[in-house]
Amino acid sequence: MRRKPGVGAIHKQKYEQERYRDKGTELQENQFEQMTKQLETFRINLEEFASKHKNEIKKNAQFRRQFTEMCASIGVDPLASGKGFWSVLGIGDFYYELAVQIVEVCLATNYKNGGLISLDELRDRLVRARGRRQEHQEITNEDLLASAKKLKILGNGFSVVPISKGKYLVQSIPGELSMDHTAVLQQTSNAGNAFISKSLLQKELKWEGERAQKALDHMVKEGLAWIDNQNEEEPLYWFPSLFTACIASKT
Amino acid sequence: QSSKMTEIDWPWQYSFPPFFTLQPHAETRAKQIAAWKSLVLDYFRTTKQAILDIREIHSTPLFNNVSIDRKLPSEVVSVIVEELAKSGNATPLDKAKLRWVVSWHTLDEW
Numbered sequence: 001m002r003r004k005p006g007v008g009a010i011h012k013q014k015y016e017q018e019r020y021r022d023k024g025t026e027l028q029e030n031q032f033e034q035m036t037k038q039l040e041t042f043r044i045n046l047e048e049f050a051s052k053h054k055n056e057i058k059k060n061a062q063f064r065r066q067f068t069e070m071c072a073s074i075g076v077d078p079l080a081s082g083k084g085f086w087s088v089l090g091i092g093d094f095y096y097e098l099a100v101q102i103v104e105v106c107l108a109t110n111y112k113n114g115g116l117i118s119l120d121e122l123r124d125r126l127v128r129a130r131g132r133r134q135e136h137q138e139i140t141n142e143d144l145l146a147s148a149k150k151l152k153i154l155g156n157g158f159s160v161v162p163i164s165k166g167k168y169l170v171q172s173i174p175g176e177l178s179m180d181h182t183a184v185l186q187q188t189s190n191a192g193n194a195f196i197s198k199s200l201l202q203k204e205l206k207w208e209g210e211r212a213q214k215a216l217d218h219m220v221k222e223g224l225a226w227i228d229n230q231n232e233e234e235p236l237y238w239f240p241s242l243f244t245a246c247i248a249s250k251t
Numbered sequence: 252q253s254s255k256m257t258e259i260d261w262p263w264q265y266s267f268p269p270f271f272t273l274q275p276h277a278e279t280r281a282k283q284i285a286a287w288k289s290l291v292l293d294y295f296r297t298t299k300q301a302i303l304d305i306r307e308i309h310s311t312p313l314f315n316n317v318s319i320d321r322k323l324p325s326e327v328v329s330v331i332v333e334e335l336a337k338s339g340n341a342t343p344l345d346k347a348k349l350r351w352v353v354s355w356h357t358l359d360e361w
Binding site for chain 2: 111112114195220221223226227228229230231236238240243245246248249
């Protein structure tokens, strides 16, 4: 027959629980101390690394990519703050500087493309503006993407729209593009054209006429697309941001 | 020795088909008209012309880009000369406003 636990047993259990808890905090504190030590060592190592390779990071695009990839795989964002200890590497500075230049290029071309620019054109203009030194020429599209993504933090206004494999548009206007609007851009770019039409959208995306028209009207309303009424079958909608002569134009 | 065509430094808009359709969106239309204004002045200066006749506009490459098969409709040309008149760059010669004098310098500048 089982006896109910007596008062003594309950006391004993409570006492043991408390001891476990104490041991737990002790262990946690130990771990914390260890972590602090590890972080300190890490910081020292990183500073050493930085003093050796800082210039390499600024100059060498591939090195930069490998470093940021490594950071991503261990789950740290070297760009999250200018105060993080990664900033000893100057990686932060490098990307913040790029971000400012991205904003400048977008503002300077806004009058003709309505605030939509292909990543390639953005890169061309930015590299031209930075000057002839080798390190200025080696800015990669990946650098620009990393930088442009940071601009999102400033609120909606900047976004990166993937349009086809390896092709991106950078949008620098507050109007948000929905899935449908993005699909319109993707379809236009995939066809290798700077224009699209209602019937093309209906055919390629299997959309209802009304849905296609609504998406096109939105693009016009945002100043991203121009209407061409002189095509025989139906109006065409043209994007200056995808139009070669506009992209190449210096003014 | 060279034809009138080659002397003009055509802006990118000239090969952009919707440039020849008056844009419904106010902001885009403002950009379009501004670009047309400077193109018209540039064209008249380069070709040393002064008279613009609305009835003859499509005989000049300025408003008729045969390579992309686009023409600027005459009512849009009227909108542009009216805009040019506002800045003192155009003066109508008849009541119906079909013939205009275009001057790339405004009277004030002379």
